[in-house]
Amino acid sequence: MKTVLKRSEVPAEHRWRLEDLFADQQAWNEEYEQVKQLAKDIGQYEGKLNNPDTIRQCFELEDKLSLLTERLYCYASNRHHEDMAEPAHQALSDKVKKLAVEANQAMSFITPEILDLSDDQLQSLIADPGLKKYKKTLDDMLRQKPHILSKPEEALLAQVGNVSQAPGTIFGMLNNADMKFPKIQDENGEEIELTHGRYIQFLESRNRDVRKSAFEAMYATYGKLRNTFAATLGANLTKNMFYAKARKYPSALEASLYGDKIPLDVYDNLIAAIHESLPLLHRYMELRKQLLKVDELHMYDLFAPLVDEYKLDITYDEAKKIVLESVRPLGEHYSKILEEGLEGGWIDVYENEGKRNGAYCSGAYGTHPFVLLNHKDNLSSMFTLTHEMGHALHSYLSDSQQDYRDAQYTIFLAEVASTLNEALLMDHLLNQSSDPTQKLYLLCHYADKFRTTVFRQTMFAEFERIVYKRAEQGESLTHQDFCAIYYDLNVKYHGSSMTVDKDIEMEWARIPHFYRSFYVFKYATGFSAATSFAKQILDEGTPAVERYLGFLKSGGSDYSIEILKRAGVDMSSPEPIRQAMSVFEDLIGQMEELTK
CATH class of the missing domain: 1.10.287.830 (putative peptidase helix hairpin domain like)
Incomplete structure (x- = not known):
């Protein structure tokens, strides 16, 4: 679209249909009042959570309160994002944020009170047929119990909470507000x-x-500012080590993996499997050097375009058609739901004045998902469309098969469905393409995804692993240590075709994810799991499709690793990473053929 429209000018077919969530503002207001009342009602269970019937009733009310709050939040937030300058929607968004805090506070007694029960009492609750649908919740509570402290200690830790945000807050202010380039x-x-x-x-x-x-x-x-950044990152390490020790975890890494019940092996296997595959990245660096026609490949050449300006103009209607064709391997049922989503008021398509930038998928249990786009007629926007619809169908299928509580999937699983759709789209485009320049353009696009999402994020994960290990052994890490560790990893990952410029030793200082410790590895595992699924689906057909659809329908009904394992991707072994690497190797092979 050439001109940016006002929100009121956007045609109905390009808007999402939030009326599917609430018919009008009056309906929203009524549900808001209902939530205010439920937040009061749940307090009647405080001090009484010691028998199966009361606990079941409390959980049921907790689910109702959470779901209604989620519905209100989704509507208000999406309305606000349609036009962020609209004061009425800004006020609605602020109002629901306060309500969410209120609801969370009203429910905050539940977990500590149940955890006050003995292990035997908890075991008998887990075995109780009347609490069958809450088995995973109770299992989780029992699992967490050794790491929950006494009430006074928990209260003290809660007070430390504000102080513990300091390293991340200081980094954010320094990085975004105070630094001038x-x-x-x-x-x-x-x-x-x-x-x-x-x-x-x-x-x-x-x-x-x-x-x-x-x-x-x-x-x-x-x-x-190297000393300041080193002190800030060092303080973040100290904070996470303090929490791990206070909660009796062997290390900060194990503390971060415990919630999702992810074995330490998953983290270690990722790094080991990527080390095994570094020759492939080195080969890609050599290819980059040849395509750029440079004597030395430098770190600042990593994002330089490898193909002379190649423009793919793809309208939104064409993008929808191509995306639909690309998911054919997933079967008729998946395609039908996707088509319904593309045509049925799920998507807010184009930019308009005041609209939030970027793209996301949101929703509430019991209604179809909503996808916000800012579509441009290009290749990148088509990939964004299939990515967000991957999230949407994951949520839709999960909601259709699971109770509210079990439908919520984890961050560890979230990027699998979206990335799988991207892999299928890329495979479809490559198969359809007969123009060598177009093919090389597509292959470069995909190869760089592997470089940035798998190799780069694993290098970040390895950096975190090393610095925490050294800090936990009592070492005091200076900026010289951070720089040396980071520089050596760059040399190791990029290989001899790359001239690793000394300047890169400071890159650790600008990575915000290091303040969400041990998070980045999930990008690499999610991408690898999706690539492994795509390979199985394209190689095996129906049996692999059935397993994958089973994964989408599982939501969060089990631990992430178990859900993936049942679907044929065992992230506790290096195999999925190796499968993803074989796809990367094939891409490089095709690029080498095209550039002979």
Whole structure:
């Protein structure tokens, strides 16, 4: 679309249908009042959670209160995102945020009170037929029990909560508000201020001098604050080690994996399997060097385009058709639901004045999902469409098969369905393409996904593993230590075809994910699991499709690792990573053939 419309001008067929959630504002207001009342009602169970019947009734009310709050939140938040300058929707969004806090506070007594019961009492609740649908909740409580402290200790830890946010908050202020980058010359010789947002654009420039200037200016700026960033990251390490120790976990890593019941092996296997596959990344770096026709490949060349400007114009209607064709391997049932989603008021398609940027999938149990896009007629937007619809169908199928509580899937699983759709779309496009330039453009797009999502995120995960291990052994880590560890990993990962510039040693200082410790590995495992599923589906057909649809329908009814395992992807073994790497190897092989 050439001009950006006002929200009131957007045609109905390009808007999501939030009326499917609440017919009008009056209906929302009535449910809001109902939630306010339920938040009061749940208090009647406090001090009485010591027998199966009362606990069941309390859980049922907790589910109702949570679900209605979720519905209100989804509607208000989505309305606000349609036009963030609209005051009435801003007020609605603020109102529901306060309500959510109120509801959470009203329910906060439930877990501690049940955990006050003895292990034997908890075991008998787990075995009680009347509590069958709450078995996983109770199992989780029993599992967490050794790590829950006495009430006064828990109260003290809760008070430390605000202090513990300090490292992340300070990093955020320093990184986003206080840091000022110098000006550099762009392709036209104009002086332009370097910012976080412009950095990748500069690195994608065809002009090597622009890439080099941006790269050097970025890390020189971080280098001036190296002591401060080292102190901030060091404080974050100390915080996580404190919590792990207070809650009696062997290490900060094990504390972070415990909630999702992810074995330590999953983290270690990822790193080991990627080490095994580093020769493939080295081969890709060599290919990059050849395609860019440079004597030395530098770190600032990693985002440079490898194919002369190739433009794919794809309208939204074409994108919908292509996405539908690409998921055919998943069978008629999946395709039918996807078509319903594409045509049935699930999606808010184009940008309009005041609309939130980016893309996401949201929803509430019992209604279809809602997808926000800011669609442009290009390849990237088509991948965004299939990605978000992957999330949407995961939620839809999970909701259709599971009770409310078991339908919620974890972050560990969330990126699998979306990335699988991307893998199928890429396979479809490559099979349809007869133009060598187009094919190379697509292969580069996909190979870079492997580089950034699997290799780069695993390198980050390994950096975290090393620094925590050293800190837990009592070492005090200085900026020199962080820089040396990070630089050596870059040398190891990128291989001899890459000239690893010294400046890159400061990159650890600008990664916000290091303040959500041990999180980045989930990008790599999710991408690998999805690639493994896609390979099985394309190689085996129906049996693999059935297993995959079973995965989508499982929601959060079991622990993430078990759900994946039943579907044929065992993330506790290195096999799925190896399968993903075989796909990467095939991509590189095709690229090498096309560039001979």
